[in-house]
Amino acid sequence: MEIAVTVNGQTYERDVEPRKLLIHFLRDDLDLTGSHIGCDTGNCGACSVIVDGVLLKSCMLLAVQANGTRIETVEGLSEDGELTRLQQAFNEHHALQCGYCTPGMLMSTTALLRENPSPSEDEIKKALQGNICRCTGYWNIVEAVKSVAK
Amino acid sequence: MLLREVEYAKPGAVAEALQLLAANEGARALAGGQTLVNVMKARAASPDMLVDLNGLEELRGIELAGDGTLTIGAMTTYTELMRSAEAKARPILGEVCATIADVQVRNRGTIGGNVCSNDPTNHLPPLMVAIGARMTIAGADGEREVPAEDFFLGVYLTAVGPGELLTRISIPAGKKDGFAAVTLGAEGTCICNAAATVNGAVRIALGCVDAVPVVVTADSAGGVADAVRAANLTPPSDVHASSEYRTHLAAVLATRAAEEAAAR
Amino acid sequence: MSETTLAPAPVEVQKGWGGQSVKRKEDKRLLQGEGVFVDDVKRHGMGYLHFVRSPYAHAHITRIDVSAAEAIDGVYGTLTGEEVAALTDPFFQISSAPGANIKDYALAVGKVRYVGEPVVAVVAETRELARDASELVEVDYEALPALVDARRAQDSDAPVLHEDAGGNLMWTGLYSWGDFDAALAEADRVVKIPELHFHRFNSTPLECDGALVEYNRGVGQWTIHTNNQFPGFAAIMMGPAMRTGLDKLRFVTQDIGGGFGNKITSHPQLVVCCLLARKLNRPVQWTEWRTDFHLSMSHGNERWFHDTEVAVKDDGTLLGFRTKALDDAGAWLRYEPLGGVIWAQVTPGMYRWRHIELDFTQVATNKAPVSPNRGYSRMQHLWFTERVIDIVARELDLDPVDVRKRNYIRAEDMPYETPNGCVYDSGDYAATLDLALQLIGYDSLAGRRADAEARGKRLGVGIGSTLDSGTNNFGQSQLINPELQFSGNNEVATVKLDIFGEIVVTLGTTPQGQGHETTAAQVVADILSCSPDDVHVRAGHDSYWNSHAGFSGTYASQFAVTGLSAVKGATEMLAAEIKKLAGAVFGGVPAEALELADGGVRIKDNPDAFLPFMACGAIINANNAGLPEDLDVTLNCRYVYRPPFEVPDVERKFGNLTLTYAVQIHVAVVEVDPETGSYEIVDYAAVDDCGKRINPQIVEGQVMGATAQALGAAVHETYEYDEDGNLLTPNFYDYHVPHALDMPPLATGAIESPSPFTPLGTKGMGEGGGAGIHAICAAIQDATGQIVTDSHNPYQRVWELMQQ
Numbered sequence A: 001m002e003i004a005v006t007v008n009g010q011t012y013e014r015d016v017e018p019r020k021l022l023i024h025f026l027r028d029d030l031d032l033t034g035s036h037i038g039c040d041t042g043n044c045g046a047c048s049v050i051v052d053g054v055l056l057k058s059c060m061l062l063a064v065q066a067n068g069t070r071i072e073t074v075e076g077l078s079e080d081g082e083l084t085r086l087q088q089a090f091n092e093h094h095a096l097q098c099g100y101c102t103p104g105m106l107m108s109t110t111a112l113l114r115e116n117p118s119p120s121e122d123e124i125k126k127a128l129q130g131n132i133c134r135c136t137g138y139w140n141i142v143e144a145v146k147s148v149a150k
Numbered sequence B: 001m002l003l004r005e006v007e008y009a010k011p012g013a014v015a016e017a018l019q020l021l022a023a024n025e026g027a028r029a030l031a032g033g034q035t036l037v038n039v040m041k042a043r044a045a046s047p048d049m050l051v052d053l054n055g056l057e058e059l060r061g062i063e064l065a066g067d068g069t070l071t072i073g074a075m076t077t078y079t080e081l082m083r084s085a086e087a088k089a090r091p092i093l094g095e096v097c098a099t100i101a102d103v104q105v106r107n108r109g110t111i112g113g114n115v116c117s118n119d120p121t122n123h124l125p126p127l128m129v130a131i132g133a134r135m136t137i138a139g140a141d142g143e144r145e146v147p148a149e150d151f152f153l154g155v156y157l158t159a160v161g162p163g164e165l166l167t168r169i170s171i172p173a174g175k176k177d178g179f180a181a182v183t184l185g186a187e188g189t190c191i192c193n194a195a196a197t198v199n200g201a202v203r204i205a206l207g208c209v210d211a212v213p214v215v216v217t218a219d220s221a222g223g224v225a226d227a228v229r230a231a232n233l234t235p236p237s238d239v240h241a242s243s244e245y246r247t248h249l250a251a252v253l254a255t256r257a258a259e260e261a262a263a264r
Numbered sequence C: 001m002s003e004t005t006l007a008p009a010p011v012e013v014q015k016g017w018g019g020q021s022v023k024r025k026e027d028k029r030l031l032q033g034e035g036v037f038v039d040d041v042k043r044h045g046m047g048y049l050h051f052v053r054s055p056y057a058h059a060h061i062t063r064i065d066v067s068a069a070e071a072i073d074g075v076y077g078t079l080t081g082e083e084v085a086a087l088t089d090p091f092f093q094i095s096s097a098p099g100a101n102i103k104d105y106a107l108a109v110g111k112v113r114y115v116g117e118p119v120v121a122v123v124a125e126t127r128e129l130a131r132d133a134s135e136l137v138e139v140d141y142e143a144l145p146a147l148v149d150a151r152r153a154q155d156s157d158a159p160v161l162h163e164d165a166g167g168n169l170m171w172t173g174l175y176s177w178g179d180f181d182a183a184l185a186e187a188d189r190v191v192k193i194p195e196l197h198f199h200r201f202n203s204t205p206l207e208c209d210g211a212l213v214e215y216n217r218g219v220g221q222w223t224i225h226t227n228n229q230f231p232g233f234a235a236i237m238m239g240p241a242m243r244t245g246l247d248k249l250r251f252v253t254q255d256i257g258g259g260f261g262n263k264i265t266s267h268p269q270l271v272v273c274c275l276l277a278r279k280l281n282r283p284v285q286w287t288e289w290r291t292d293f294h295l296s297m298s299h300g301n302e303r304w305f306h307d308t309e310v311a312v313k314d315d316g317t318l319l320g321f322r323t324k325a326l327d328d329a330g331a332w333l334r335y336e337p338l339g340g341v342i343w344a345q346v347t348p349g350m351y352r353w354r355h356i357e358l359d360f361t362q363v364a365t366n367k368a369p370v371s372p373n374r375g376y377s378r379m380q381h382l383w384f385t386e387r388v389i390d391i392v393a394r395e396l397d398l399d400p401v402d403v404r405k406r407n408y409i410r411a412e413d414m415p416y417e418t419p420n421g422c423v424y425d426s427g428d429y430a431a432t433l434d435l436a437l438q439l440i441g442y443d444s445l446a447g448r449r450a451d452a453e454a455r456g457k458r459l460g461v462g463i464g465s466t467l468d469s470g471t472n473n474f475g476q477s478q479l480i481n482p483e484l485q486f487s488g489n490n491e492v493a494t495v496k497l498d499i500f501g502e503i504v505v506t507l508g509t510t511p512q513g514q515g516h517e518t519t520a521a522q523v524v525a526d527i528l529s530c531s532p533d534d535v536h537v538r539a540g541h542d543s544y545w546n547s548h549a550g551f552s553g554t555y556a557s558q559f560a561v562t563g564l565s566a567v568k569g570a571t572e573m574l575a576a577e578i579k580k581l582a583g584a585v586f587g588g589v590p591a592e593a594l595e596l597a598d599g600g601v602r603i604k605d606n607p608d609a610f611l612p613f614m615a616c617g618a619i620i621n622a623n624n625a626g627l628p629e630d631l632d633v634t635l636n637c638r639y640v641y642r643p644p645f646e647v648p649d650v651e652r653k654f655g656n657l658t659l660t661y662a663v664q665i666h667v668a669v670v671e672v673d674p675e676t677g678s679y680e681i682v683d684y685a686a687v688d689d690c691g692k693r694i695n696p697q698i699v700e701g702q703v704m705g706a707t708a709q710a711l712g713a714a715v716h717e718t719y720e721y722d723e724d725g726n727l728l729t730p731n732f733y734d735y736h737v738p739h740a741l742d743m744p745p746l747a748t749g750a751i752e753s754p755s756p757f758t759p760l761g762t763k764g765m766g767e768g769g770g771a772g773i774h775a776i777c778a779a780i781q782d783a784t785g786q787i788v789t790d791s792h793n794p795y796q797r798v799w800e801l802m803q804q
Ligand SMILES: Cc1cc2nc3c(=O)[nH]c(=O)nc-3n(C[C@H](O)[C@H](O)[C@H](O)COP(=O)(O)OP(=O)(O)OC[C@H]3O[C@@H](n4cnc5c(N)ncnc54)[C@H](O)[C@@H]3O)c2cc1C
Pocket: A041, A042, A043, B028, B029, B030, B031, B032, B033, B034, B035, B036, B037, B038, B053, B074, B075, B099, B100, B101, B102, B105, B108, B109, B110, B111, B112, B113, B114, B116, B117, B119, B121, B122, B123, B124, B160, B164, B165, B166, B167, B187, B188, B189, B190
C-alpha cells in the first residue's frame, strides 16, 4: 500500500506491506534508527513515538495505520544539534547508561511535559510506566524530569 | 514482531465494516491493536484481513443521559474515558482505566477491544459485569443488546459473533463501586481481581479465576468472603499463582472491593 | 557597563578530574538517537536470518526438510545442523571430564535439548519473509522425556542429555579449607539447613543479541558487527570451531544496549551467521527478539545448597560451614563450568570463618544454557552466606546486625587472606553497615513497625552485605580443568597525539553503558593536564586494529582497574614522549625540567618556552625532518596492563583469584500485606565502597542499576519451566521486570577505601553482588517470622510462608 507520513517535519511516501509494523517502517525503511525495539509484546516502550500528538508504542501499530499522520521521533527533538532542556537534564542527572531505552524515555517524558508542565514525582513515575529501563533503576530519570518540571 | 501477510481495510462507516467482516471469513476487527497486534506478532492467530475500526466516528463518543445512563462508544480509548467529564458520572470507570497498563497502551487501547478480547486477566470484563453494563452488538440483521453477564462466553470468546461488531456499551447510573486487584508489580497484569457494586445487596464479579467473570452476591460486605468460598471456585494455576492461592485471593479481594464500594 | 573580551579566556585547567562527576561524553549521541546499535547497521544485499527453534525440551531430530522454504522467492538459503557438523568442529570445552566430552555445535545436531534451541537457520530478503520461510521448514522430532529438576539429574532413571558425557554430571569438585570437623568439635551449636534454592533469572538487557556478518572471499575474512560484550572470548570459541585463525574474525561493536554478562555467549549464533555469509556470499543480519532471548540466551545459574551445617558459638561467632552446591547448567556448557570456581573468589563472604567445605556439582538439564549474569556465580554464593547469617541469627535469637558485626572481617585485618588464598584488599565493613543503617533510619524502626501494624501491614527489615570481586585471575580456570592454559588478565589502551594535537584514545573494552569514554578521558586529562573535553575517546571496539588483548572486553567488574590502568599506562608513556620531544626541540632540556600544562609542554623555570600539543603532534607526524636520529618518539603509545597474579595452587585450590573486592551493604524495608502476601519495598539504602571513584555519579548509577535488577529478581523475575521443559516466562508480560512505579525510595552512600593493589586505587564495581536479593529475603524473613529458603519470593510464596 502507498502511504505518506510526515516524520519530524519531513514527508515520506513509501509503498509498504500492510503487515509491516510502524517501528520496522521507521527503522528499516526510513533509516530512522533512533527508536528502538526491546521486546515483542508491547511492554518495553523503547519504540515510543508521538503520532498526531499522541504518545504510543510504534510496535503496536501497522505502518499503514500511520498513513497521513505527523510523527515525532527522538531524532526530531533537538534542533541543529542543540540538546533540549530535557535532553540536557538527562545528561546532567546521569539518566541514561546504555542509552537503549533513552529515545523512548525522552518521547514519553516529552509527551508528559506537554500535557503537564509541572508533574509531581508520582505523576512522572506513572508516565514512565510504559518504558522499561534495565540499567538505571529509573531514579535518575525521575530526577532529570523533575529538574525541568516547572 | 514480523507478522504474517495480511490485508488491510479502513472502512469509513459501520455498515461498510460489517460488510467487510461478513464477506471475509478470515477478517478481524482491529481496534486499538494493543492485544491483536501482539497476538499477530506471536503468530498465535493470523487474520487474513484487518478491518481497522479507527475511522469509524460512530463508534466514538461518551454520552450521559438524563437518567444517568452512560453510553460509551466501543472505540473509546482508556485515556478518553479517564478524561471525559461525562464518564465521571460513574467514577470507577476512569479510576480502573487509569491503572490499565501504561500511558501508551491507554492512549490506543479501547474499551470495546478490552471486553471483546476477554482475556481473563483484563480489568474491564469483571467491572462491566459487576456494574451491570449492557453491550450493543451490530450485525447484518441490525443491533441487539446483551447484558455483560451474558456477553463473556470463554477465553477470548464473547457474544460478538462472526461478522458482528460491538458498537457501544451502556452503563446504568451508580456510584457505589469498588475494584481490588493483586497485580504483577505496581499496576501490572492482574493475578486476581474483583469488582464490586453495592445497590442494596453487594454484587461482585471476580476476574482471573475462570474463563469468564464469576458473579457472587451477598447481603453486605461482611458476607462476601463466605459467598466467594461458597462459590467453590476452581481457578486455573499458572506461573504467577496456584489455583489455591487465587481462590484465597478471590475472597480477600472481593471483600476489599465490596468495602470500598460500600464506603462511597 | 558590560565588558566584551575579545581575547579567548584562558582555558581553566581544573586539577584532579579524577574524582569528579564529569558529565558523560557518550550521552550526546545517545540522547539524539545517534547511537549505533547492532540492528542499526545495514549493508547492500544483506539477508535476514531467522532461526527455526525446537518446540521440544528433549527430542531426537529424525528428519529435516528445507526444500519448501528454499523454494520461496526471496529466500536466499538455509543452514542445518548436519551442515554445521560437517563445516565446523565442536566448540572447545572448558570443562574437564565428563563435561569435556560433550559435543556442542552452533546448531542442534541429531537431538534437541531445550525449548528454543536453534535447529535450522533461514536467510531471506526481508525479516518477515525469513520468518515465513522458517515456518515451512519441516522438522520431525521423536520426543524424549525432559529433565527439568537438577535434583533428579543423577537419578538412575533420569533422561540423559549428553550420551557422550555418560550422564548428566558435567563437573564436580570438592573444596575444603581449614578443618571443618575441628570447627564442629569447637562449636556450641550446629545450625542445619536442609535446602536452599537460588532461582534462575538474568538481567535481560533491553537490547537483545544480534549481528551483521560480512564475508570477504578475497581475503577469507569475516567482519562481525555484533553486540557481543567479550569478543576475545567469542574469538577463542569460534576460531578453532570454524578452523580459522583469529585474524580472520574481525569483531566490530559500537553502542551496546546493556550486557550484564548476558551478551558473552552468543558465539554459536555468530558461527551460524558466519557460515551463512560464506555460503550465500552476502551479508547476513541476525536480530534476536525478546522471546528468543528469554528462551535461549544466558540464563543465570540456578543453584541448590543441600545439607548445610554451620558451626557457631553461642555468642554468634561463626567458625565455618559445610554444604553441597548443586548447579543447574541447562543444556550446554557455554561458559560453564567456570561458575564452579568463580564463586570461590568470595568463599567466606565478608566473614572471618576459617573452616569451609563446599562440594560443588554441576549438572545438565533440558533448559536454556546458563552463562554469566551480573554477579556471576558469586551472587549465588553470597546469597547463601547471607541466608546462613540470618538463619543463624534467628536460630540463636541474635540480632542480625550484631552477628554481622561480630563476624565481619575487620578493617585492621586488611589486606585479609581468605581461607582459600584470596586477598581482600581493603574496606571497613562494619563502618559501611553503620552508614547503611543510618541512611535507612534503623534507630527509628520501632515506630515504623507500629505504624505499619496499625495499617494492617507487617514491616520487615533486611540486610544484604556482599562483595563485588573484580579483575579475574583467569588462572582460576585451572581449578576447573588443570589442562587449561589460561592465567592472569590484561587490558589494552592506546593514546596518541595526532597531527593537530588531538588526543585520541582507543580502549580494548566493549562498554554497555558504563561510561568508559568519560572516565578514560578523566584519567588522560589528569596526566596530560588538559580538560576531558580535549580527549577524544573512540566509541566502540574493532579487533581489526591493534587495540585489544586476549582478555579484552567489558565483564566481571574490572574496567576501573584493567581498562583505566591501561589508559594510565599509555598516557604516562605519551607524556614521557612529549617531554622527550620537547626536550629535543628546546635543544636538549632534560625531562625533569619540563612539565605539561595548559595543553602543551613547557620548561618549568621558563614558562614562556612552551610547545603546544598541536606543535608536538605536527612535528612528529608531519614536520619531522632534522629531528635527532635516536629520538624514539612516536606519540602513539600502546600499553598493556597486566595485574599482579600468580597461578593458583591447583591441588589445594588455593590462590588469589581476583585483585579487588568492592563492598556493598544494602538495607531494605518491606511492608507485607498479611492477607495476600503481596508486599511493597517501602524504603531502601545502598552503600558502596569501591575504592577510589573516578566518577562518583557513574559509580552511583551502577549501584542504582544493580539494585534495581536485584529487586526485580527478588520479587518477580524468574525463568520458570513446567515439567515438560516449557519456559513459562518467555516475554516481558510474564517475566516482570521492575517498572518506574515498582521502585522504592533510595538513599545511596559511599565510602572510599582505596585499593592498595591497583595503580589508581580503584576497584572494579558494578555487579553489586545481588545485595538487594539478600536484603529482600532477610526482610521477608523478618516480616513473616519464617525462614526464607528461596531467593525468589513472589507474593504467593510469601503468603505460603505465612500459612506455616
Ligand atoms: C503491555 C500491555 C499491558 C496490558 N495490560 C493490561 C492490563 O493490565 N489490563 C487490561 O485489561 N488490559 C491490558 N492490556 C490489554 C489492553 O488493554 C488492550 O487494549 C485490550 O485488551 C484490547 O483493546 P484494543 O482496543 O487494543 O483491541 P484490539 O487489540 O484491537 O482487539 C482485541 C480483540 O477484540 C476484537 N475487537 C476489538 N474491538 C472490537 C469491536 N468493537 N467489535 C468486535 N470485536 C472487536 C478484535 O478483533 C480482537 O480480536 C495490555 C496491553 C499491553 C500491550
